[in-house]
Amino acid sequence: MAFSATLSSSVSFNLDEWLRGASASSLRSSCSRSGRIRSSGAMKAGGAPAASERAVKAKVPHVLTVAGSDSGAGAGIQADLKACAARGVYCSTVITAVTAQNTVGVQGVDNVSEEFVAEQLESVLSDMQVDVVKTGMLPSAGIVRILSSSLNKFQVQALVVDPVMVSTSGDVLAGPSVLAVCREVLLPIADIVTPNLKEASALLGGMQLETIADMHSAAKLLHQMGSRHVLVKGGDLPGSCDAVDVFFDGERLHDLRAPRVKTRNTHGTGCTLASCIAAELAKGSPMLPAVQVAKRFVENALDYSKEISIGKGPQGPFDHFLMLNRKVHNFRKKMILDPSDLFLYAVTDSGMNGKWGRSIEDAVKAAIEGGATIIQLREKDAGTRNFLEAAKSCMEVCRSRGIPLLINDRIDIALACDADGVHVGQSDMPVRTARALLGPEKIIGVSCKTPEQAQQAYMDGADYIGSGGIYPTNTKENNLTIGLEGLKAVCLSSKLPVVAIGGIGISNAHSVMELGLPNLKGVAVVSALFDRECISTEARKLYEVLSRTASEVK
Ligand SMILES: Nc1ncnc2c1ncn2[C@@H]1O[C@H](COP(=O)(O)OP(=O)(O)OP(=O)(O)O)[C@@H](O)[C@H]1O
Numbered sequence: 340m341a342f343s344a345t346l347s348s349s350v351s352f353n354l355d356e357w358l359r360g361a362s363a364s365s366l367r368s369s370c371s372r373s374g375r376i377r378s379s380g381a382m383k384a385g386g387a388p389a390a391s392e393r394a395v396k397a398k399v400p401h402v403l404t405v406a407g408s409d410s411g412a413g414a415g416i417q418a419d420l421k422a423c424a425a426r427g428v429y430c431s432t433v434i435t436a437v438t439a440q441n442t443v444g445v446q447g448v449d450n451v452s453e454e455f456v457a458e459q460l461e462s463v464l465s466d467m468q469v470d471v472v473k474t475g476m477l478p479s480a481g482i483v484r485i486l487s488s489s490l491n492k493f494q495v496q497a498l499v500v501d502p503v504m505v506s507t508s509g510d511v512l513a514g515p516s517v518l519a520v521c522r523e524v525l526l527p528i529a530d531i532v533t534p535n536l537k538e539a540s541a542l543l544g545g546m547q548l549e550t551i552a553d554m555h556s557a558a559k560l561l562h563q564m565g566s567r568h569v570l571v572k573g574g575d576l577p578g579s580c581d582a583v584d585v586f587f588d589g590e591r592l593h594d595l596r597a598p599r600v601k602t603r604n605t606h607g608t609g610c611t612l613a614s615c616i617a618a619e620l621a622k623g624s625p626m627l628p629a630v631q632v633a634k635r636f637v638e639n640a641l642d643y644s645k646e647i648s649i650g651k652g653p654q655g656p657f658d659h660f661l662m663l664n665r666k667v668h669n670f671r672k673k674m675i676l677d678p679s680d681l682f683l684y685a686v687t688d689s690g691m692n693g694k695w696g697r698s699i700e701d702a703v704k705a706a707i708e709g710g711a712t713i714i715q716l717r718e719k720d721a722g723t724r725n726f727l728e729a730a731k732s733c734m735e736v737c738r739s740r741g742i743p744l745l746i747n748d749r750i751d752i753a754l755a756c757d758a759d760g761v762h763v764g765q766s767d768m769p770v771r772t773a774r775a776l777l778g779p780e781k782i783i784g785v786s787c788k789t790p791e792q793a794q795q796a797y798m799d800g801a802d803y804i805g806s807g808g809i810y811p812t813n814t815k816e817n818n819l820t821i822g823l824e825g826l827k828a829v830c831l832s833s834k835l836p837v838v839a840i841g842g843i844g845i846s847n848a849h850s851v852m853e854l855g856l857p858n859l860k861g862v863a864v865v866s867a868l869f870d871r872e873c874i875s876t877e878a879r880k881l882y883e884v885l886s887r888t889a890s891e892v893k
């Protein structure tokens with residue numbers, strides 16, 4: 340477990356390997372039992388596994404948390420699981436105590452018996468290849484001793500000790516006898532110990548900790564107790580407008596500063612921080628970057644969770660996955676595409692808006708007013724910053740009117756403004772990659788000219804197909820016109836709903852829709868709306884044509 344001190348100070352650490360995302364297990368092969376990292380030359384001399392061996396099984400970075408359950412799920416085991424999942428690391432759990440806890444405080448604690456903690460440790464460690472062990476609430480001296488002997492029996496890469504003693508609500512989770520054993524058996528084998536101010540003070544026999552200078556002294560003293568690295572957390576430091584933690588590696592002190600997020604939702608920050616450190620170590624990170632990444636993760640999650648409200652007590656949990664405060668939850672009624680949304684599909688064009696002196700938002704508002712059922716922002720000329728600002732405003736316009744908004748091509752803009760989805764062309768981001776980036780609930784449309792492309796779109800997980808150009812158009816250069824025959828071929832072979840696009844307007848929309856093709860759900864238009872003086876009037880007329888044709892075809 341002497342792994343990380345040498346990692347952070349050793350120049351022989353293989354940075355390339357780490358940047359490629361190598362897990363601790365791959366680093367382990369270059370660690371001797373004493374934890375010294377050999378040079379990459381020595382690694383080669385030792386012989387890398389054959390490519391075929393490496394390809395057989397992908398080792399997943401693995402953290403084992405030995406901690407208590409928090410029924411409110413803000414801290415403890417639950418925070419650890421969420422933190423590791425958010426950082427892309429597998430997390431197994433040995434539960435030491437079950438607490439009845441919420442945002443008000445801790446109403447009850449039931450310790451798991453020492454024998455059963457031992458049994459859980461044996462189950463996990465005898466079977467699974469754990470990279471890093473992280474400890475949280477260890478409610479009795481006996482449990483600490485059992486953990487220590489398990490760690491003796493089963494070697495792991497690193498040990499992260501979060502010496503949980505008191506919950507944020509002030510309830511005691513581990514008494515003084517536990518502290519004494521922690522000092523005696525855990526700190527000497529810890530790669531890092533992460534006390535908050537109260538815990539650091541208690542470990543140091545009641546030392547007063549009120550300033551950053553006090554934290555420096557505490558970090559050095561805790562290092563002398565055997566932990567290879569020390570992080571004294573200053574979340575509770577009075578009168579500090581930054582959240583300052585002090586890191587000591589035995590040689591240098593680092594003040595790690597982050598702006599203090601103004602929020603009540605800080606329950607579980609300590610557990611999360613320690614789990615993130617463990618997760619980064621499991622991926623093969625050296626210690627200081629692991630701590631920096633973990634601290635940034637906590638800051639980011641707190642900032643993102645400022646507006647969420649869970650529980651009636653003074654300290655709420657936060658959201659590890661940065662999902663819960665999305666305004667989308669308030670407005671979005673349907674999560675996936677309703678094919679009827681494709682009926683009158685309006686695609687914006689920055690050139691046309693420029694020509695008519697309109698903002699994108701005004702153009703979008705007018706299109707919706709006239710009956711557009713879905714909007715796509717296709718702003719090929721806009722700079723990223725301006726596009727994002729416009730996209731955010733359009734999102735507000737569309738959300739408040741219940742109309743889906745898609746972004747053409749720019750997955751980054753779609754993510755940044757939380758759009759409903761994207762539309763991609765055959766040479767843009769592949770649908771599968773877009774899906775991986777956007778998640779399962781976003782809408783993805785793809786342009787297809789042929790039945791083969793339509794089949795592929797379905798297999799790749801697209802939600803709809805845009806097929807064209809149906810008629811010649813100036814909006815898209817060098818665009819092959821597939822005509823009504825091409826559209827027919829795509830619609831007949833497609834399992835996905837189709838919207839026709841390219842040169843369609845009031846004069847010819849009827850000819851497209853009267854084909855009555857299965858899966859053809861509507862038409863997409865650019866110039867017919869946006870290159871006209873009154874967008875809403877044109878949209879209204881087009882909507883009428885489409886409705887009339889639809890009822891004729893029925
Ligand atoms: N309001 C805040 N803004 C930014 N960072 C914070 C804030 N509060 C705490 N932190 C950071 O969160 C991490 C955990 O520190 P903290 O002192 O809160 O731990 P803790 O008391 O053990 O937490 P808990 O017991 O609630 O799990 C530290 O990196 C700290 O700087």
Ligand SMILES: Cc1ncc(CO)c(N)n1
Pocket residue numbers: 406407408409414415416438440475476503505506507512606607609610
């Ligand atoms: C179970 C548990 N572990 C740790 C903490 C520290 O936040 C807590 N409140 N509850």
Ligand SMILES: [Mg+2]
Pocket residue numbers: 503535609610
């Ligand atoms: Mg804590």
